[in-house]
Amino acid sequence: xxxxxxxxxxxxxxxxxxxxxxxxxxxxxxxxxxxxxxxxxxxxxxxxxxxxxxxxxxxxxxxxxxxxxxxxxxxxxxxxxxxxxxxxxxxxxxxxxxxxxxxxxxxxxxxxxxxxxxxxxxxxxxxxxxxxxxxxxxxxxxxxxxxxxxxxxxxxxxxxxxxxxxxxxxxxxxxxxxxxxxxxxxxxxxxxxxxxxxxxxxxxxxxxxxxxxxxxxxxxxxxxxxxxxxxxxxxxxxxxxxxxxxxxxx
Amino acid sequence: xxxxxxxxxxxxxxxxxxxxxxxxxxxxxxxxxxxxxxxxxxxxxxxxxxxxxxxxxxxxxxxxxxxxxxxxxxxxxxxxxxxxxxxxxxxxxxxxxxxxxxxxxxxxxxxxxxxxxxxxxxxxxxxxxxxxxxxxxxxxxxxxxxxxxxxxxxxxxxxxxxxxxxxxxxxxxxxxxxxxxxxxxxxxxxxxxxxxxxxxxxxxxxxxxxxxxxxxxxxxxxxxxxxxxxxxxxxxxxxxxxxxxxxxxxxxxxxxxxxxxxxxxxxxxxxxxxxxxxxxxxxxxxxxxxxxxxxxxxxxxxxxxxxxxxxxxxxxxxxxxxxxxxxxxxxxxxxxxxxxxxxxxxxxxxxxxxxxxxxxxxxxxxxxxxxxxxxxxxxxxxxxxxxxxxxxxxxxxxxxxxxxxxxxxxxxxxxxxx
Numbered sequence: 001x002x003x004x005x006x007x008x009x010x011x012x013x014x015x016x017x018x019x020x021x022x023x024x025x026x027x028x029x030x031x032x033x034x035x036x037x038x039x040x041x042x043x044x045x046x047x048x049x050x051x052x053x054x055x056x057x058x059x060x061x062x063x064x065x066x067x068x069x070x071x072x073x074x075x076x077x078x079x080x081x082x083x084x085x086x087x088x089x090x091x092x093x094x095x096x097x098x099x100x101x102x103x104x105x106x107x108x109x110x111x112x113x114x115x116x117x118x119x120x121x122x123x124x125x126x127x128x129x130x131x132x133x134x135x136x137x138x139x140x141x142x143x144x145x146x147x148x149x150x151x152x153x154x155x156x157x158x159x160x161x162x163x164x165x166x167x168x169x170x171x172x173x174x175x176x177x178x179x180x181x182x183x184x185x186x187x188x189x190x191x192x193x194x195x196x197x198x199x200x201x202x203x204x205x206x207x208x209x210x211x212x213x214x215x216x217x218x219x220x221x222x223x224x225x226x227x228x229x230x231x232x233x234x235x236x237x238x239x240x241x242x243x244x245x246x247x248x249x250x
Numbered sequence: 251x252x253x254x255x256x257x258x259x260x261x262x263x264x265x266x267x268x269x270x271x272x273x274x275x276x277x278x279x280x281x282x283x284x285x286x287x288x289x290x291x292x293x294x295x296x297x298x299x300x301x302x303x304x305x306x307x308x309x310x311x312x313x314x315x316x317x318x319x320x321x322x323x324x325x326x327x328x329x330x331x332x333x334x335x336x337x338x339x340x341x342x343x344x345x346x347x348x349x350x351x352x353x354x355x356x357x358x359x360x361x362x363x364x365x366x367x368x369x370x371x372x373x374x375x376x377x378x379x380x381x382x383x384x385x386x387x388x389x390x391x392x393x394x395x396x397x398x399x400x401x402x403x404x405x406x407x408x409x410x411x412x413x414x415x416x417x418x419x420x421x422x423x424x425x426x427x428x429x430x431x432x433x434x435x436x437x438x439x440x441x442x443x444x445x446x447x448x449x450x451x452x453x454x455x456x457x458x459x460x461x462x463x464x465x466x467x468x469x470x471x472x473x474x475x476x477x478x479x480x481x482x483x484x485x486x487x488x489x490x491x492x493x494x495x496x497x498x499x500x501x502x503x504x505x506x507x508x509x510x511x512x513x514x515x516x517x518x519x520x521x522x523x524x525x526x527x528x529x530x531x532x533x534x535x536x537x538x539x540x541x542x543x544x545x546x547x548x549x550x551x552x553x554x555x556x557x558x559x560x561x562x563x564x565x566x567x568x569x570x571x572x573x574x575x576x577x578x579x580x581x582x583x584x585x586x587x588x589x590x591x592x593x594x595x596x597x598x599x600x601x602x603x604x605x606x607x608x609x610x611x612x613x614x615x616x617x618x619x620x621x622x623x624x625x626x627x628x629x630x631x632x633x634x635x636x637x638x639x640x641x642x643x644x645x646x647x648x649x650x651x652x653x654x655x656x657x658x659x660x661x662x663x664x665x666x667x668x
Contacts, residue, residue: 055661058580060579060580060660060661060664061661080584080585081584081585081586084579084582084583084584084585084587085582085584087579087580087581087582088581088582088583089582093580093581095580095664099573099576099577099580099664100577101574101577101578103264103265103268103574104264112577112578112581112582113581113582115254115257116578116581116582116583116584116587117582118254160581164582
């Protein structure tokens with residue numbers, strides 16, 4: 001992926017719920033271009049459509065109208081099967097409440113995207129070792145999620161979102177359930193991931209976190225209120241995926 | 251693909267392992283249904299084996315003549331089963347024995363006329379007091395001296411019926427002798443049948459096989475001469491004529507000859523059937539098939555109940571794991587992946603139930619063999635039928651919950667509160 005290339009292009013995206021008098025819009029004629037290497041922070045009041053936007057970008061939800069180009073290819077008409085494949089290979093998701101499977105240990109949780117990407121057990125475990133090592137959580141790979149703190153759980157969730165080397169990382173209020181210290185650690189991790197050239201789109205309510213972003217979008221009533229770039233496109237990090245290069249394996 | 255299948259298998263295994271009690275009870279439901287089917291099939295197989303063994307043991311040179319046209323059709327077997335007076339319409343007679351015995355290739359002929367009669371004998375109790383021992387419905391077989399050779403029976407003491415001794419002689423089966431006389435050595439004692447005294451001249455050795463193609467329990471029967479009994483009982487019905495051929499070859503030719511001779515003497519009355527070889531056991535086997543088929547049908551109801559148990563538990567599992575489904579879909583699982591994951595779980599549950607049922611069924615069959623003479627019958631077909639059935643039950647009852655899981659919307663699933 002070349003530097004500054006547009007990886008996400010949303011054109012007049014509308015998401016409508018209900019019919020007739022009950023009709024409401026989560027997104028209305030929403031336009032957005034996301035370039036490779038951007039760290040976008042999306043803010044706005046509750047119900048302004050932030051999570052819906054993230055779900056549409058993450059291919060978990062479908063827009064009622066409009067065009068969504070992912071790497072230049074339209075994704076409206078592709079099958080559920082292909083969307084799932086794109087999710088496993090190109091998109092990493094981080095949620096506010098971590099969304100780890102409580103019955104699986106850390107290793108199995110982290111390697112889950114690779115299971116669906118069809119990687120062998122050996123590859124999965126090798127990658128998990130590397131990525132957990134990066135997050136200093138390798139000694140806990142056989143722990144169960146409920147044996148970890150909130151901050152550790154979120155770092156596991158970040159590790160899971162990164163393991164399949166996605167092009168985009170979507171984070172829906174990743175610090176929402178964390179204390180300030182854990183939130184800081186998690187944000188530092190995201191900053192580090194971004195510095196390696198990853199594209200991150202993050203939804204947050206916390207204005208103090210905008211310092212990490214290269215672009216801050218304020219949403220209001222399903223549209224963009226303000227869109228401020230804090231870093232020029234030319235200064236965006238190079239697209240290098242260092243996280244698996246640490247041991248010179250890739 | 252195989253990698254994914256292995257992963258699904260592991261996921262399913264983990265899920266079952268995490269809910270051991272619930273999974274065990276679900277498997278038990280399937281296992282009971284399967285065990286019932288295994289038990290029935292094992293018993294049927296065992297009985298069929300006994301019957302076919304007896305036919306082979308009695309001789310491949312045996313021809314059997316039975317009244318009415320006993321074709322091997324379900325209607326005829328059902329008619330035989332449901333007809334209360336099947337013995338009263340026999341058109342075979344003692345004259346037929348004479349007719350058949352005159353045919354050149356016939357070595358010996360014996361008739362079987364079975365009736366349930368009251369039999370009594372004088373006994374002395376422990377205090378030296380005389381009393382009469384009575385059995386109300388003893389199985390009395392009217393036949394002729396050739397019966398013992400044709401049937402290859404052995405005596406524990408005395409002799410079988412002969413043409414030399416008096417007509418009012420009787421040979422008693424092992425168990426009946428014990429019940430009537432309190433001893434297995436009653437030779438020389440008398441018993442009373444139809445108001446006539448019979449002298450016991452022989453005792454049959456205890457026979458292991460309580461079931462045979464003639465439906466006679468030799469251990470519990472009294473054998474008397476048919477020609478003498480017919481003088482006492484006007485309506486003596488011959489249910490079967492056993493013919494021993496001189497040679498094993500040309501049984502078909504001989505049976506045709508017998509058939510023609512009988513028609514001649516009976517004025518073209520064709521209400522009899524002639525069987526040899528495997529056909530001899532057909533009425534018994536056919537009846538057995540119907541009974542076992544019906545029993546299997548009843549047993550399969552319990553299997554359906556077991557299947558509903560699998561479906562129920564799978565629906566619970568899908569509901570409990572809605573959030574997990576959402577997470578899996580969010581990280582890249584396709585609907586097919588989710589479908590396979592839950593289908594595998596249902597299949598593993600039903601297969602484990604099937605295997606458990608197979609073992610349980612054979613344990614029950616073995617326990618039954620301790621008190622009856624039916625040896626547990628293990629056959630690759632039974633194992634095949636059982637496992638195929640349980641896998642099919644798993645598929646049928648697992649597909650709906652699996653589809654339900656696969657169709658779940660990822661966003662709604664992620665929102666689903668645990």
